[in-house]
Amino acid sequence: MQVYLKLDHIDKTFTRGNATTEVLKDISLTIEKGEYVSIIGHSGCGKSTLLNIVAGLTGATNGGVLLENREVNSPGPDRAVVFQNHSLLPWLTVYENVRLGVDKVFASTKTRAERDAWVMHNLNLVQMAHAKDKRPSEISGGMKQRVGIARALAMEPKVLLLDEPFGALDALTRAHLQDSVMALHQKLGNTILMITHDVDEAVLLSDRIVMMTNGPSARIGEVLEVPLARPRKRLELATNPGYLKCRQRVLEFLYERHRFVEAA
Amino acid sequence: MSMPAIKAEATAVAIPTTSPTAAAPVVTMTPKQAPRAEKYVKMAKETAARVVPPLIVLALLMLFWELVCRRTGSTLPPPSRVFKDTKELILDPFFDNGGIDKGLFWHLSASLQRVAYGYSIAAIVGIALGTLVGQSVWAMRGLDPLFQVLRTIPPLAWLPLSLAAFRDGQPSAIFVIFITSVWPIIINTAVGIRNIPQDYRNVAAVVQLNPLEFFSKIMIPAAAPYIFTGLRIGIGLSWLAIVAAEMLIGGVGIGFFIWDAWNSSHISEIILALFYVGIIGFVLDRLIAGVAKIVTRGTALN
Numbered sequence: 001m002q003v004y005l006k007l008d009h010i011d012k013t014f015t016r017g018n019a020t021t022e023v024l025k026d027i028s029l030t031i032e033k034g035e036y037v038s039i040i041g042h043s044g045c046g047k048s049t050l051l052n053i054v055a056g057l058t059g060a061t062n063g064g065v066l067l068e069n070r071e072v073n074s075p076g077p078d079r080a081v082v083f084q085n086h087s088l089l090p091w092l093t094v095y096e097n098v099r100l101g102v103d104k105v106f107a108s109t110k111t112r113a114e115r116d117a118w119v120m121h122n123l124n125l126v127q128m129a130h131a132k133d134k135r136p137s138e139i140s141g142g143m144k145q146r147v148g149i150a151r152a153l154a155m156e157p158k159v160l161l162l163d164e165p166f167g168a169l170d171a172l173t174r175a176h177l178q179d180s181v182m183a184l185h186q187k188l189g190n191t192i193l194m195i196t197h198d199v200d201e202a203v204l205l206s207d208r209i210v211m212m213t214n215g216p217s218a219r220i221g222e223v224l225e226v227p228l229a230r231p232r233k234r235l236e237l238a239t240n241p242g243y244l245k246c247r248q249r250v251l252e253f254l255y256e257r258h259r260f261v262e263a264a
Numbered sequence: 265m266s267m268p269a270i271k272a273e274a275t276a277v278a279i280p281t282t283s284p285t286a287a288a289p290v291v292t293m294t295p296k297q298a299p300r301a302e303k304y305v306k307m308a309k310e311t312a313a314r315v316v317p318p319l320i321v322l323a324l325l326m327l328f329w330e331l332v333c334r335r336t337g338s339t340l341p342p343p344s345r346v347f348k349d350t351k352e353l354i355l356d357p358f359f360d361n362g363g364i365d366k367g368l369f370w371h372l373s374a375s376l377q378r379v380a381y382g383y384s385i386a387a388i389v390g391i392a393l394g395t396l397v398g399q400s401v402w403a404m405r406g407l408d409p410l411f412q413v414l415r416t417i418p419p420l421a422w423l424p425l426s427l428a429a430f431r432d433g434q435p436s437a438i439f440v441i442f443i444t445s446v447w448p449i450i451i452n453t454a455v456g457i458r459n460i461p462q463d464y465r466n467v468a469a470v471v472q473l474n475p476l477e478f479f480s481k482i483m484i485p486a487a488a489p490y491i492f493t494g495l496r497i498g499i500g501l502s503w504l505a506i507v508a509a510e511m512l513i514g515g516v517g518i519g520f521f522i523w524d525a526w527n528s529s530h531i532s533e534i535i536l537a538l539f540y541v542g543i544i545g546f547v548l549d550r551l552i553a554g555v556a557k558i559v560t561r562g563t564a565l566n
Contacts, residue, residue: 075469087463
């Protein structure tokens with residue numbers, strides 16, 4: 001397998017007036033095609049900033065992002081983002097929200113009918129076709145996030161970026177959506193980069209877990225391979241020694257070696 | 265709402281006359297009508313609950329006014345005399361004896377026309393400038409102080425200047441309407457544009473909308489509730505300004521009608537005109553609110 005997405009020595013500093021804060025320092029990471037990589041760290045460690053840099057929404061101070069060996073530094077549908085707070089446009093229906101991206105990405109390659117079918121196909125993937133004419137305010141938080149995922153998937157991204165996609169959901173809905181994302185990953189083979197602060201979520205979903213040290217000047221502290229066979233089943237894993245060992249490793253990293261001092 | 269009821273009754277009646285076997289459909293129709301009747305009763309009750317209180321207050325106020333102004337030597341006419349004096353104007357608003365001797369309809373429509381011109385220009389310019397100021401930090405820094413000073417100038421203070429510039433009453437009045445109503449539209453649009461959540465901008469960036477698409481698909485819908493707040497304040501202000509402006513420029517228009525009535529000591533006519541001005545101002549406001557509701561699909565701040 002060869003390198004698909006490459007984060008090359010990324011530094012990020014924010015400057016406000018005279019104060020300069022170094023948020024990220026020398027982040028290098030390579031991701032293979034079809035791989036599911038999670039980035040975990042305490043809040044404020046700059047992991048969302050890192051995702052925004054990969055998405056092109058924020059520029060890196062030094063270093064850069066390469067996708068298929070080409071530098072990417074502006075946002076685009078090849079790196080579709082599922083935002084933490086869904087970010088659906090409230091004046092559009094579920095269908096129209098997904099259609100917005102589809103119309104742009106496939107403007108010249110698909111006919112109107114094909115685009116319509118493609119939108120419905122993606123809504124079906126996340127089991128939201130039944131609510132296609134509803135507005136975001138009329139559906140639940142989990143449903144909104146499903147639509148957000150459909151919107152991102154419908155752009156046929158090379159890399160799918162998930163920014164704490166389940167953070168705002170209740171535990172049951174979250175588990176349900178995690179299973180959906182796992183099934184989608186299994187079925188479509190997307191390359192996924194996910195930000196999370198949930199240890200179980202990271203171990204359950206990822207092939208590799210990137211653990212970040214606390215900011216300022218956050219670095220990659222450790223990268224953990226999760227050698228669990230797919231498809232993974234939540235219930236079976238609960239007692240799986242491999243799963244528990246991975247979980248233990250991440251917990252140790254987060255709570256022993258890199259305690260979140262300010263919150264303590 | 266009453267249309268389907270009539271239709272349903274019509275079919276119910278029509279069916280038995282055309283085919284004698286269709287007695288059953290008639291029976292199935294009747295239970296549907298019972299709840300419908302109940303619905304009408306409920307609706308009537310709700311409407312009454314809204315309409316009756318203001319009517320009672322109005323009646324009491326009229327009574328009070330009548331009692332106070334009925335005394336001899338009262339400076340203002342009581343409602344009964346207002347009605348008696350203005351009966352002709354009320355009953356025939358369409359007469360036209362040439363010059364400024366026209367029915368109230370013509371005066372009001374002349375005023376409304378001026379407001380329509382001035383307000384339309386204000387809406388277009390206001391939304392455009394508001395978008396610019398909301399979107400660009402430099403435009404805001406450059407223009408906002410100017411707006412903040414200019415918007416405090418009373419509408420009528422602009423009138424002599426615009427008369428000097430246009431040398432004609434009509435464009436001057438339209439300019440005064442424009443300059444009065446443009447500020448709240450600019451300021452509210454700018455606030456709306458500035459408050460577009462970063463999330464929506466991110467979505468637009470990921471989808472790669474071009475500036476024109478961003479304007480029509482993200483900015484305008486996202487800022488629409490604010491824009492319509494500005495438009496509503498604007499229409500109110502322009503209706504306020506027109507009466508004052510017309511008093512000074514003369515010609516046909518409700519403002520001049522009031523001024524003319526004052527000069528001829530027709531106090532009853534002034535009261536009638538005020539009544540119309542109030543009603544039309546109210547209707548204009550509700551009109552913009554209605555458009556806002558349709559355009560923003562109920563997300564307007566109402």
